[in-house]
Amino acid sequence: MWLTKRTGVSYPDFDEQLAVLTDGETVTVWRRQMVLGPAPEYRVTAGRELAMPADLAPVACRLAGLSIA
16 A cells, blocks of 8 residues: 655654554555655555555555566
8 A cells, every 4th residue: 555644744743643553463664765756655565455544645556476487
């Protein structure tokens, strides 16, 4: 899932909000920095689909393994 941090929310506050939303889950969080083009700033990967509030503009996407022969 891709998420966008709202303008005006500090990074520590956003990290705390994300910790509450993912409590009890094993998650991986990636943050995009210094990239070209508009895109959500955070990628959250979990073992199941997570419910996120609309103000984080969540975009769900599934990861798929690639087989290279």
